[in-house]
Structure formats: C-alpha cells, structure tokens
Amino acid sequence: MILRNVAIRHGRSALAAPLRRSFLRSMTTDTLTHETDALDHSVHNHLKETHSIEGNINQLNLTQSFVPPSNAREPSDSIKTDYASQQRLNKRTGKLGATVEKGYVPDALVRNPPKPADVTLELLMASQSHLGHSTSLWNPANQRYIFGIRQGIHIISLEETAAHLRRAAKVVEGVAYHGGLILFVGTRAGQGPAIVKAARLSKGCHLFEKWIPGSITNGDQILAKCDVKVVDKDDVEITSGFEDKVANWKALKPDLVVCVNPLENYIMLHECGLNNIPTIGVIDTDADPTWVTYPIPANDDSLRCIQVIAGVLGRAGQEGQKRRLEAAKTETAEDKKDAANSLRRVAPIAGETAPEQLRGKSSGQELDDIDDEL
Amino acid sequence: MRGRNLKPSRVYQTALRLLESQSIEQPPVWFNTIGSIPPGEILTRTQPAQHRETKFNSRIRKPSKMFKPQPIEYEEDQLRREFYNDHPWELARPRIVLENDGRDGQRCDWSRIQQLGRPLSGESVVQRQLWLIQNNGLPKNAAYDVARKEFYALRHEQEVERRVAKEEAMWTGAYFGKSMLEIGMQLEDKVYEGWRVWARTEIEAADRDRDAAYTDIPEADHVQAADDMPVEEPVAVQ
Numbered sequence: 079m080i081l082r083n084v085a086i087r088h089g090r091s092a093l094a095a096p097l098r099r100s101f102l103r104s105m106t107t108d109t110l111t112h113e114t115d116a117l118d119h120s121v122h123n124h125l126k127e128t129h130s131i132e133g134n135i136n137q138l139n140l141t142q143s144f145v146p147p148s149n150a151r152e153p154s155d156s157i158k159t160d161y162a163s164q165q166r167l168n169k170r171t172g173k174l175g176a177t178v179e180k181g182y183v184p185d186a187l188v189r190n191p192p193k194p195a196d197v198t199l200e201l202l203m204a205s206q207s208h209l210g211h212s213t214s215l216w217n218p219a220n221q222r223y224i225f226g227i228r229q230g231i232h233i234i235s236l237e238e239t240a241a242h243l244r245r246a247a248k249v250v251e252g253v254a255y256h257g258g259l260i261l262f263v264g265t266r267a268g269q270g271p272a273i274v275k276a277a278r279l280s281k282g283c284h285l286f287e288k289w290i291p292g293s294i295t296n297g298d299q300i301l302a303k304c305d306v307k308v309v310d311k312d313d314v315e316i317t318s319g320f321e322d323k324v325a326n327w328k329a330l331k332p333d334l335v336v337c338v339n340p341l342e343n344y345i346m347l348h349e350c351g352l353n354n355i356p357t358i359g360v361i362d363t364d365a366d367p368t369w370v371t372y373p374i375p376a377n378d379d380s381l382r383c384i385q386v387i388a389g390v391l392g393r394a395g396q397e398g399q400k401r402r403l404e405a406a407k408t409e410t411a412e413d414k415k416d417a418a419n420s421l422r423r424v425a426p427i428a429g430e431t432a433p434e435q436l437r438g439k440s441s442g443q444e445l446d447d448i449d450d451e452l
Numbered sequence: 453m454r455g456r457n458l459k460p461s462r463v464y465q466t467a468l469r470l471l472e473s474q475s476i477e478q479p480p481v482w483f484n485t486i487g488s489i490p491p492g493e494i495l496t497r498t499q500p501a502q503h504r505e506t507k508f509n510s511r512i513r514k515p516s517k518m519f520k521p522q523p524i525e526y527e528e529d530q531l532r533r534e535f536y537n538d539h540p541w542e543l544a545r546p547r548i549v550l551e552n553d554g555r556d557g558q559r560c561d562w563s564r565i566q567q568l569g570r571p572l573s574g575e576s577v578v579q580r581q582l583w584l585i586q587n588n589g590l591p592k593n594a595a596y597d598v599a600r601k602e603f604y605a606l607r608h609e610q611e612v613e614r615r616v617a618k619e620e621a622m623w624t625g626a627y628f629g630k631s632m633l634e635i636g637m638q639l640e641d642k643v644y645e646g647w648r649v650w651a652r653t654e655i656e657a658a659d660r661d662r663d664a665a666y667t668d669i670p671e672a673d674h675v676q677a678a679d680d681m682p683v684e685e686p687v688a689v690q
Contacts, residue, residue: 182552204554213521221497226524233524235501245489252485259481333481351459354466356482367494371460371486 187382188271191279191389193397194247199236205382208234210363220363223375232363234375242374243387246358247394249372250334254280254398255405258333261285262388263346266339268381269388273338276388280395281313283332294349297329306330311406331355336391338384340369360387461491532578534596542574563587565602572610577603 183189192201202208210216210224210232225235253260260282264273270286277284293300306327308320335350337343340359347369350357359370360378367373377383459466464486470476497519504525536543548571560567562583565576577599584595618628630638 182550186552198554200554202554204551218497219495221500221519221521222493224521225501226503226521228524232521242492245492248489249482249485252489253482256481256485347460348457351457354459354463354470354480356463356486357460368456368458369460371463372491373494 185271187385187389188275191272191275191393192386193393194244194390197240197243197386197390199240201386202236202239202376202383205386206380207239207376207383207386208236209377209380210234215364217364217366219367220361220365220375223361223373224363234363234377239374239376242372243376243390246336246372246374247390249356249358250280250336250391251394251398251401253334254282254395255402257402259283259330260334260336260395261332262336262338262392263289263343264338264384264388265289265342266378269338269384272381272385272388276336276392276395279392281399282395289343289346291345292349294331294346294353294355297331301329304329312403334358336388337370338388339378341365341378344369358391360384456495461494464490528578528582531581531592531596532574535574535577535581535600539574545573547571547573565599566606572603572606 187205208225212231213227216224216232223234223238225233227233250260260277260280261284262273262277262280262282263285264270265286265288273284273286276282290300306324308316308324310316331353332350332355334356335346336358337347338360340347340361341364347357347359351369356371357369358372358374359365360376360383361367361370361373362376362378365378367375374387376387464483467476467480467483471479500519500521503522556570560570560579562579565580566572567576570576577596580599580602581592581595584590584598585592588595590598618626622628
C-alpha cells in the first residue's frame, strides 16, 4: 500500500489527529513492529511535508493521481463469513431440539413384512387380530380360541393366534423347502397387495380375484390354455429335453393353499379337500375351523391383520426357498437323489444326476407369474 | 356346507393310506412336513379364561354355561364409564386409535398426566386416576378430582393458546372466514328477507280480495237498496 497517498485520500480529517498505532497496523499488510515503526516515521515525515504544502496542494504533482472518495466499498467476503457462521451455528445447535420422525407408513407391513420370529402379541394386538365377531354370530367350534367377551364381541386369544401362526409358518417353510407350489388366496377388497407380496416372497402363486370353481377338480379343462415350464434345481428354466413331458402334462395343482378369507372361498377349500391338498386359513369367530387343515384364529376383516399373517407366511416361504436353493448347491448327488424322492414334480430321467422340477407357469388367473404383477 | 367334514384336517392320514394301498407312487411334497407338524386339535371345548370370581352357586357354573366365554372386565372400565358420563363431549373429539407396534402403552408414565407423543384425552384422566389409586393409595373420588383438575387446567391452557394464536394470526392478516354467529345471522336475515317478499305478496293478495269483496257484493246491495238512483256501474260491469 502506498502510504504517501493516505493524506490525500483521507483529506483533512485523517490529517487533523495524528494517526493511531492501531490504524497504522490495520493498513499494513505486515505486522512486524520494526516495520511499523519505520512506517510511523515515514508517516510523520509525510505529515510534516503535508503541513508544509497544505496551502498550495494543487501545485503538487501528486494531485494528478488523486482519486476522489466514493461510496463504493471494498469487495466484502460476506458470503464466506455468512457460510462460516452458519456452519458454526449448525455445529453448535444442530443436535438441539426434536427430530421429526415418520410416524406411520400405511403399507409398512406390505413392504417389509415381519418374520415369524418378529411376531409378538403386541404386534398382533396392534394389528387388530384379536377382534372377533358379535357374540351372536359365533361358531361354537371356535370356543377354544376365544379369550373372552368385550363390548358385545368375542376377543380372540392372542396366544392362540401366535401359536397357530408359528405352526402355519413352519408348514409353509417346510413345503417351500421341499419345492412345493404354494397358492396364496385373498379375494376381499384390499387384500391383493399383501397376498401378492407373500406369493412373491415364497415364489408361489396368488389369487386376489374370484376363484373359478373347478380349477382344481376340473383343471384340465379350465387351465387348458396355461403352459408349463421346467426348471432345474436352481430354478433355471430348461428349454429342451422335456418336450414329451410338457406335451402330456396335467393341470398343476398347488401343494399348499393359504386362504385368508375362507368364508368366501368355501368351494376352493372343498376342492382342496377332495384332492387331499393341505390348506391354511384365517378363522374368525364366525368361520368353521374344519374347512382348513391348519386354522389360524384371527380377525379376517382387518387388512392390517391380514397383512401381518400373509407377510409372516410369505417370509416363512422365502426362508424355505432360500434353504432349498442352498441345499441344492451344497448337497451331493446322492443327497439330491434322496431329496428327489420327496419332490413331487420330478421328471425322473435315467442318467440325470440332478432331479429336475416342474414348476407351474400359466397365463390363467390364479397362476399368474408373480414377477409380472409388481 | 352342512355338517362337519374332517377331510381337510386328515390330509396326512389320507395320503398315508393312499401310499400304503399304492394308489399313489410317491408321497406328496408336503408329506414329511405335515407328518412332523400335525395340525392342532380342533372342535374340542376347553375351560375358558376366567376373568372374574365366580360364586359357588353362580349361574355361569351351570354345565350349559361352563364353556361360554366370559366377559372381560378391567379395573379402569368403571372409571372410564364415570368420566365419560360426566364429560360426554370428550367423546366428540377426534382420537387416533392406530398403533404401529402395540407398545404405546408401555411408553407411558402416568405419574404425570401429560405424555410424550400422545395428545391429552379422556383416557389420560382415566389412566392418571388409576395410577393415583394404585401408587398413591388415594381413594377413587379423590384420585378422580386430582386427575380431573389437572385435565381441566391443561385443557384451559390449550384453549388460551389456541385463542392467542388466532388473535396473532388475525393481527398479521389471517382471515378465518365468517364466524358461527355471523353465519347464523346471515341465515336469519335471509329468512327474514324471504318472509318480507312473501308477506308483501300476501298483503297484496289480501288487499285485492278485500277490494274485490267490496266492489262485488256491496255494489249489488247498493243497487238493490237504492234502485231509484241512476247507476252506471252495472252497465260498466256488463
């Protein structure tokens, strides 16, 4: 900085009082004291000079570089300082106060269903699985599942619900482990997403529309347009070698049926009974527990309850499928051969070390491919 | 659908018989699973959960009533009934009955009436009263008074807050529409205006009728009474 011009820039006001040390310090870019002293001396010299030439300042050739004072300020770094102060403030106060959390996600149970181990009585109660029907509508066959009467309705025992749900989950897992075809049925309005999710998890089939009567007992006619695919032990489709088997296939039947509203699906459950297919059903206090093999006493009118139950069974199926694929990878050929005896849809071909498994894929209503749906 | 069909619960036994008789070559996929996890017992009746003391000669000890489910009664039911009898409009306030994991009740501490994340309601009074009865040993009515007055104070505070917030908002230019009284007055004025129109037509009709009555009948009387006078009206009428 050129100190000679200070007097001219700041005019008389700067010259009236002797400059303070701090002012000088602020003007220098260097803070060494000996330099400051030197500057001090030079300023004093200039003061003397200026006093002497104060009268005839116009004659000084310095005036040619005179810059009139203006209001334009030095370019300030306010953005930088503001940002820094904001950062400092955030660092100090950012953790104060309450955090706003997402309170309730309506489809949380569909998106992330609970595992069988996660089922607690609190969860079942919060999902309204304990609410039965009016006491006048009860089916006395369900007496052993009922905890009591409250405000005119029967209350289903949560312990019974949890116990039966765990047992059903084990059945689903076992059937999925042995490569069975699981059909999830929920034909009431709003049950679709939970049913589809469960079927997708357990690699099964789903039905959320009307059951066409005879799809099991008269499947060869009703499912005539459906096709079938052959998959190997790792669920990879086999395209050649099974043409003769595929050509004279019979309509697939599920190996396990999970029905969350048995009251509306009596015909389907009856067909399952005729074909000796095990069924799992949600039995409310007005339903008949003899319609299904494994009753789950719970409220079939609550969508949240259905989401919990279907989700748990879907998770169980997922676990079973996972275990099956792991076993298919690790087990030896002899084990596979043993396992093949417990597999049903097997194409036994001499010389094949790995048993192939026929898995249903159809264009029909209840045997839709799951992955196309979601 | 009539009668009991036990076929579904006996799928394993059926499959076993089919295998034994060699009707099917190989067991179904589910055979081992369901063989190891048999279905539970159904249709039998058990002694239901006992929710209250039964006297020896009670009616529910009759053999026909022994297996009936019993009503569930909790200690706070009576307190709740009393509170809502005294404050029926508390039932008109909207409430959230939804729970995520069902553990909301475990997060409450009823040593104070206000709970974190749970709005004040009649249930707060009931639970607070129950806590006072059980922990402080207060009699029922005293506990009710304590809980009730805490509740009133909080409701009053909320009301004042709401009013002040509204005043502040209105001062800064918010407009909440017409008040209930203004709407009522508007409706009333509308009815009055309608009545005024209707009354005017009625008065006009009545006037017309009266005029017609005076023009018809008295003129005939007038003619009959004073037939010696020259009368132009009948001519005009005809």
